[in-house]
Amino acid sequence: MKKISVLGSTGSVGQQTLEIVRNHPDKFKIIGLAVMSNIDDLELQINEFKPKVVTVFQKEKAEILAKRISSNTKVLWGMEGLIEVASHNDADIVLNSVVGSIGLLPTLAAIESKKDIALANKETLVAGGEFVMEKSIKNNVNILPVDSEHSAIFQCLRGEKKTELNKIILTASGGPFRTWEYDDIKNAKSKDALKHPNWDMGKKISIDSATLMNKGLEVIEAKWLFDLNIDEIEVIIHPQSIIHSMIELKDNSIIAQLGVPDMKLPIQYALTYPDRIEGNVEKLDFSVFNTLTFSEPDLKRFPCLGLAYKAIEIGGTMPCAVNAANEILVDYYLKDKIGFYDIPKYIEKTMDKHKAFKYNTVEELLDVEKWVRIWLEDNI
Ligand code: MG
Numbered sequence: 001m002k003k004i005s006v007l008g009s010t011g012s013v014g015q016q017t018l019e020i021v022r023n024h025p026d027k028f029k030i031i032g033l034a035v036m037s038n039i040d041d042l043e044l045q046i047n048e049f050k051p052k053v054v055t056v057f058q059k060e061k062a063e064i065l066a067k068r069i070s071s072n073t074k075v076l077w078g079m080e081g082l083i084e085v086a087s088h089n090d091a092d093i094v095l096n097s098v099v100g101s102i103g104l105l106p107t108l109a110a111i112e113s114k115k116d117i118a119l120a121n122k123e124t125l126v127a128g129g130e131f132v133m134e135k136s137i138k139n140n141v142n143i144l145p146v147d148s149e150h151s152a153i154f155q156c157l158r159g160e161k162k163t164e165l166n167k168i169i170l171t172a173s174g175g176p177f178r179t180w181e182y183d184d185i186k187n188a189k190s191k192d193a194l195k196h197p198n199w200d201m202g203k204k205i206s207i208d209s210a211t212l213m214n215k216g217l218e219v220i221e222a223k224w225l226f227d228l229n230i231d232e233i234e235v236i237i238h239p240q241s242i243i244h245s246m247i248e249l250k251d252n253s254i255i256a257q258l259g260v261p262d263m264k265l266p267i268q269y270a271l272t273y274p275d276r277i278e279g280n281v282e283k284l285d286f287s288v289f290n291t292l293t294f295s296e297p298d299l300k301r302f303p304c305l306g307l308a309y310k311a312i313e314i315g316g317t318m319p320c321a322v323n324a325a326n327e328i329l330v331d332y333y334l335k336d337k338i339g340f341y342d343i344p345k346y347i348e349k350t351m352d353k354h355k356a357f358k359y360n361t362v363e364e365l366l367d368v369e370k371w372v373r374i375w376l377e378d379n380i
Contacts, residue, residue, distance in 0.1 A: 002271060005032035005051075005091040005115075007082065007106055010041040012202050013097035013120045013146065016264050018045060020271065023280055028271065032085035034098070034106075039065040046073050053088055055081030057102075082106045087113035093271065095146070096120060099204045100327050101127040101320070101369060108362060111135045118270035120146035122221045123327070127320040128365050129224030143225065144270040149218055150225055151266030152244035152257035157226070160249065168226065169246040169254075170218055171238040172297065173198050175209040178239060182301050186341055190334045198241040198261045207330045211343055212297060216308020217326075220319050223312055230312055235305065237295045242284065260284055303344040311351065317368045318356035324372040325350040338380065346376060 004021065008014045014035075021028040030049040035042045036057045046054060046069050055076040056062035062077035069075070076084055079102075086094050086106035094110040095118040096103050103121035108128075110117055112135070119125070125132060136143050145151050149170045157165070176195050177185045193210035194203060201209070208214035219233050244266075246256040259265050262281045269276065299306040304326070311322040329343045338346075350372055359365055 001029055002027060003029050003031045003090055003092045004095060004271065005034070005085050005088055005093075005110075006030065006095045006097070007034040007086060007103065008036075008097035008099065008121070009033040009045055010035045010038040011097055011099065013263055013267060014095075017095050017097070017267050017271075018049065019280075020264055020268050021049065024277065027277065031091040032088050034082050034085045036098075037061050039068075043068055052090060053085055055085045057082065079105060083109040086110040087115070089113075091115055093118055093144075095267070095271070096124065097146070099123075099202060101323055101365075104128050104132075104362065104365070107132060108135060111139050111141050114139055114141055116142045116144060118144045118146050118267070120267075122147055122217050123323055125221045125224045126217045126323045127369070128359075128362060129220065129319070131359070131362065131365075133224050133227075142273070144273050145221075145225055146263075146266050146270045147218060147221065148261070148263065148266045149245040150222060151269055153222065153226060153247060155257045155269070156245070156247040156255040160247070160255075162227075164250040165232070166248040166250060166252070167232045167234055168222060168228065169234045169236055169248060170215065170222060171241070171243050171245050172212065172215040172235055173209065173241045174237045174239050174297075175212065175214075177210055177301070178237065180301075185301060186339065188340050190336060193333075193340070197239070199263070203334060204327070204330055207333060207343075208326070211304040211340070212302035213304035213308065213326055213343070215297070216305045216311075217323065219305075219308055220312045230309065235297050237297055238292065240289060240292055242289050242292055258284055260289075303341075304347065307344060307347050307351065314351075314356050316356040316358045317365065318351065318354065320359075320365050320368050321350055321354040321356070321372050322347055324369040325376060328373055328376050332380070342380075346380060349379065350375065 033054045053074045059077040066075040087109045093116040097120035101123045103124045107124045241261040243256045260282045311318045325347045332338045
């Protein structure tokens with residue numbers, strides 16, 4: 001029986017995680033749940049999974065929830081609550097699917113409490129990858145990728161020697177604007193960007209997929225997860241999202257991981273690693289998915305991908321600054337306050353202004369984020 005805490009339990013990945021737990025009651029038990037503000041769905045989850053502890057980021061909502069449920073479940077709030085759930089004694093593994101760099105501190109807390117991490121919160125590694133990986137090695141915990149591309153690479157690399165790897169190839173669907181002309185993308189509203197062709201995802205990641213920043217963040221995530229140089233990470237557009245990613249070895253042999261686009265596959269693998277159990281994911285029928293195509297990403301229409309590569313080349317605190325700027329700008333775009341190409345435009349301006357440095361503490365990263373927020377608010 002594996003005991004799990006789920007951070008972001010009412011989001012898309014969180015709900016799919018609980019679906020897996022529901023289907024395997026003999027294999028998994030829920031210890032803690034954490035949400036931002038959705039207490040109605042959390043209440044249903046508490047009644048079903050009977051966690052020991054839950055936390056709601058917004059204090060007022062936590063207080064309302066505490067009055068509604070039985071006292072068998074402890075209710076917390078704020079960053080302290082998130083950290084307490086992440087480091088709860090009874091959990092073996094923490095699935096972190098919160099959105100944004102708010103996931104960094106609870107990830108670090110879970111690592112220090114010797115929990116394995118099933119990581120869906122890529123912003124954690126983008127903002128503080130070097131730091132997080134160092135700590136995970138020191139505390140001897142596994143960081144198990146939930147991001148479908150990284151899960152694929154992780155699976156492909158099993159049994160292979162790192163010294164025999166040429167490169168990894170991250171696949172990208174290309175998002176909802178893959179076939180759109182520049183001028184049409186320029187005028188696209190967030191409601192257009194939210195219509196992802198293959199994956200059912202939350203709002204922030206859907207916009208990131210439309211700008212290809214999602215793939216840029218994934219390049220940075222892959223660098224830290226697999227300890228690679230940036231020239232060992234290639235991105236290719238593969239609109240069908242059947243190949244979840246690939247590796248190329250020294251003899252030019254390619255190994256790929258395939259499956260229908262369903263997040264339950266990588267979530268379940270992270271929870272059961274190194275074993276596999278029966279899944280509820282549809283089988284891949286090659287008579288249906290009979291055409292797999294590939295093309296180069298277009299950095300003119302999707303400049304965010306190039307900016308992410310540039311950020312990791314500069315290194316230090318630059319990826320943290322870019323990630324923070326992107327989070328803020330995506331939020332503005334979702335509220336239709338800025339246009340689509342204002343996202344890369346202001347990320348680039350942030351990069352010009354930010355003097356990247358080598359960080360040693362998580363506080364330095366949080367200060368960079370604060371500076372980015374203030375700078376953008378003053379300059380948009
Ligand atoms: Mg992904």
